Amino acid sequence: MTETHLEHVGHQFEDFAQQREANTLGMWAFLVTEVMFFGGLFAAYTLYRWAYLHDFVAASQSLSLFWGTVNTFVLLFSSLTVVLAVRAAQMGRRKPLIGWLIATIVLGLAFLGIKAIEYGDKFAHHHVPGPSFEWHHAGHGTGVVREEHTPSLEEEAFLQKRHAQLFFSLYFAMTGLHAVHMIIGVGLMSWLVYLAYRNKITKSYYEPIEISGLYWHFVDIVWIFLFPLLYLIDRSTSHIG
Amino acid sequence: MSTHEHANEHGNEHHGDSLGVYLAVFAALMVLLVITVVVSFFHFGNTINPMIAMTIAIIKAALVIIFFMHVRHQTHLVWVFAGGSFFFLAILLYFVMSDAMTRDWRDSTGRSLTQMEVLPGPFELLMQDGETYPPVATESAPQ
Numbered sequence: 599m600t601e602t603h604l605e606h607v608g609h610q611f612e613d614f615a616q617q618r619e620a621n622t623l624g625m626w627a628f629l630v631t632e633v634m635f636f637g638g639l640f641a642a643y644t645l646y647r648w649a650y651l652h653d654f655v656a657a658s659q660s661l662s663l664f665w666g667t668v669n670t671f672v673l674l675f676s677s678l679t680v681v682l683a684v685r686a687a688q689m690g691r692r693k694p695l696i697g698w699l700i701a702t703i704v705l706g707l708a709f710l711g712i713k714a715i716e717y718g719d720k721f722a723h724h725h726v727p728g729p730s731f732e733w734h735h736a737g738h739g740t741g742v743v744r745e746e747h748t749p750s751l752e753e754e755a756f757l758q759k760r761h762a763q764l765f766f767s768l769y770f771a772m773t774g775l776h777a778v779h780m781i782i783g784v785g786l787m788s789w790l791v792y793l794a795y796r797n798k799i800t801k802s803y804y805e806p807i808e809i810s811g812l813y814w815h816f817v818d819i820v821w822i823f824l825f826p827l828l829y830l831i832d833r834s835t836s837h838i839g
Numbered sequence: 840m841s842t843h844e845h846a847n848e849h850g851n852e853h854h855g856d857s858l859g860v861y862l863a864v865f866a867a868l869m870v871l872l873v874i875t876v877v878v879s880f881f882h883f884g885n886t887i888n889p890m891i892a893m894t895i896a897i898i899k900a901a902l903v904i905i906f907f908m909h910v911r912h913q914t915h916l917v918w919v920f921a922g923g924s925f926f927f928l929a930i931l932l933y934f935v936m937s938d939a940m941t942r943d944w945r946d947s948t949g950r951s952l953t954q955m956e957v958l959p960g961p962f963e964l965l966m967q968d969g970e971t972y973p974p975v976a977t978e979s980a981p982q
Contacts, residue, residue, distance in 0.1 A: 619913075619914055619916070619917070622913060622917055623916060623917060623920060626917060626920040626921055627920060629921075629924065630920060630923060630924040630927070633924035633925065633927070633928055634924070634927060634928065634931070637927075637928040637931055637932075638931070640928070640932070641931050641932055641935045644932055644935070644936060645935055645936065645939055648936065648939070648940065649939075651885060663876070667872070667876055670872055671869070671872065674865070674868045674869070674872065674899075675865075677903055677907050678861060678862075678865045678907075680907070681861055681906075681907045682858075682861065684855065684909075685855050685858070685861070688855050808909070811907075811908070812908055815903050815904070815907050815908045818903060819900045819903055819904070822896050822899045822900050822903070823893075823896050823900070825896075826875055826879070826892040826893070826895070826896055827892075830875065830876065830879035830892055831879075831889075832879065832882065832888065833879040833880050834879070834880055834881055834882035835882065
């Protein structure tokens with residue numbers, strides 16, 4: 599029994615191989631736009647980390663290294679489960695396919711749950727940018743050295759608070775945008791579970807799994823960069839408290 | 840039932856890797872994760888530490904792209920798309936930073952700053968609940 603209604607060659611393609619390559623290129627073209635989407639935030643982050651390194655170090659140290667590391671592990675593991683799902687689809691094995699897809703969903707939800715815990719912490723400590731923002735920490739230096747001008751204590755505290763608030767603005771923007779992508783990814787994976795459950799994925803037609811997998815891996819890669827940039831600026835000394 | 844190793848009528852070459860390869864890549868990712876966390880506890884310098892962290896991140900991303908995203912089995916056109924995205928990101932970062940880092944930053948009184956310091960605007964001061972800049976150390980100053 600060969601595939602009939604699920605996959606056919608579009609009239610604009612020469613053959614299946616070209617169609618599949620076009621599908622892959624289409625997803626990669628989208629991922630290129632996503633790189634630039636996050637790239638803007640990474641550029642802002644790079645600029646302000648250069649400008650206010652001392653305060654960025656202090657703010658970064660207030661993030662939970664434990665939860666950040668756990669989340670990185672969770673996402674790396676989920677990339678493995680995705681690729682194992684693709685492999686199961688390639689081998690035409692429906693139950694493992696569904697199993698690995700569900701594992702991916704569970705890991706994605708775990709990531710989001712941990713993020714919710716971290717965000718809750720931020721709210722509790724008044725580290726959310728805006729009128730409620732508070733920042734107290736010892737240590738001198740704002741990273742802005744002025745010629746012939748020593749900043750007063752109040753000025754220093756003002757600037758430190760300002761720069762810390764900038765860090766947290768970038769933190770929420772970058773991890774928030776990433777979390778939105780995760781939610782979309784979990785939705786995609788759920789749709790794939792449905793497709794697999796309804797026997798629409800076979801050994802010769804597993805395109806949706808592969809292409810959605812590309813999206814999921816991209817979201818993982820974004821976090822691979824977010825984690826060291828936000829959590830691991832400098833853990834060698836304590837700058838807070 | 841034999842597994843198809845040649846292209847079937849749908850042109851689907853079995854372009855996956857073996858389970859062993861995936862597990863090995865995952866193990867490598869775990870090792871790199873541990874290394875990157877441990878390195879952050881040592882201060883090698885304000886340029887060296889981020890360079891190490893970014894090198895490790897780039898290696899991890901490359902492993903995911905080449906093996907998990909199957910790019911190693913794809914056509915060269917796909918390689919161009921995948922690599923091109925980072926090329927454009929590099930352009931963005933390069934010009935933003937080379938501009939900012941080579942400016943002669945000054946504050947509103949003309950004092951020279953060695954780094955960037957943008958003065959707060961009215962909206963920001965409003966958000967800070969009436970704080971002034973430069974701060975005034977009086978009894979009525981907000982906490």
